[in-house]
Amino acid sequence: MLRINEHFQKLPGSYLFAETARRTKVYQQEHPEQEVIRLGIGDVTQPLVPAVIRAMHAAVDEMGQRETFRGYGPDFGYDFLVNAIRQGDYAARGIDLAFDEVFISDGAKSDVGNIQELFAPDAVIAVTDPVYPVYVDSNAMAGRAGDWTGERWDCLVYLPCNEENSFVPPVPDRPVDVIYLCYPNNPTGTVLTKDQLKVFVDWARENKALIVYDAAYKAYISTPGIPLSIYEVEGAREVAIECCSFSKTAGFTGTRCAYTVIPHEVKALTSKGETVELNAMWKRRMATKFNGVGYPVQRAAEAVYSAEGQAQIKAVIAGYMENARIIREGLTARGFRVFGGMDAPYIWLKTPVGIDSWTFFDKLLNECQVVGTPGAGFGPSGEGYFRLTAFNSKAKTEEAIQRLDWMKM
Secondary structure, eight states, X not given: OOOOOGGGGGSOSSOHHHHHHHHHHHHHHHOTTSOOEEOSSOOOOSOOOHHHHHHHHXXXXXXXXXXXXXXXXXXXXXXXXXXXXXXXXXXXGTOOOOGGGEEEESOHHHHHHHGGGGSOTTOOEEEEESOOHHHHHHHHHTTOSOOBOSXXXXXXXXXXXXXXXXXXXOXXXXXXSEEEEESSOTTTOOOOOHHHHHHHHHHHHHHTOEEEEEOTTGGGOOSTTOOSSGGGSTTGGGXXXXXXXXXXXXXXXXXXXXXXXXXXXXXXXXXXXXXXXXXXXXXXXXXXXXXXXXXXXXXXXXXXXXXXXXXXXXXXXXXXXXXXXXXXXXXXXXXXXXXXXXXXXXXXXXXXXXXXXXXXHHHHHHHHOEEOEEGGGGOGGXXXXXXXXXXXXXXXXXXXXXXXXXXXX
């Protein structure tokens, strides 16, 4: 009989957001008269902008004509989208990418979860703590995380981020092979300056480590001088893979389109000491396991880079960041310690003294009918913190903050 991959059996409970959804569903079943406001999962609520919709409609019409119908697309993305990304996201910022260094996919979550397939089974992994759970869980499924102790994985290297170090993670204090970084950060909503990011790039170069850089929220950065890409840092092309997404930039959470950049300079060793480009390995992996993103979706993503598309999505992002301001200022006025929410759609708050993050989740749901995400679900350093998102409507966001006055402290 088939034997399973027993590393799956080590995973604690359910996926974080599945558990918050389960608790919310139970509450709604027991209290059908109550309206719950969701500020938990990072899913957008505003519709796709008109420029994107028009491009998608036009592409769908093409698919209905024999002369313009398309079947399987290029494994790594259509030329028009790859070139739009190279120009709009990189060349415009002084970063030169080769055409075959950009890979179109169905989501940054997929890419940051799948990239670990390129790593040796015994690769040592470092993650910021708190951290987006996919980085941890995908490596745990592959056996690199070790055993779950009830609080942490015993083979992961944790880089704590908390109020004491201003949420700036330290570089690893021991040799590691891979470092996962996400900036603007999910869940803390904080960012790193170019100098702070350079510390990691320099460390990775000196220690021959790889950085997996998740830049899914870069479109929310407004503070001058904060890098939108790790490739703005000198030397990053040698050590960094960058994953980006249209989900939060342009509302593609239900449409699914993203991309990953792997420069040719990023290399690793075989067991025999031979040097291999990760770019070539990813091409092989994509060609084997992925058939590409649909043509209408890629045309829709291309429209994001048009002048009209840029203006429209910036307006949507401005609306979400106004929600972030409402949450940040509303929490501060009510005595909470608040972080993030300036260059990211996430607000990270300290739970009241004596209340752990899951207790605070239940308290907020039961007393205020507002859903957030417990910090403990993002790692051991997340305990005592709580995440709210800015992705609801302005009216619901304002109402959610007003409901905090109902909470019995």
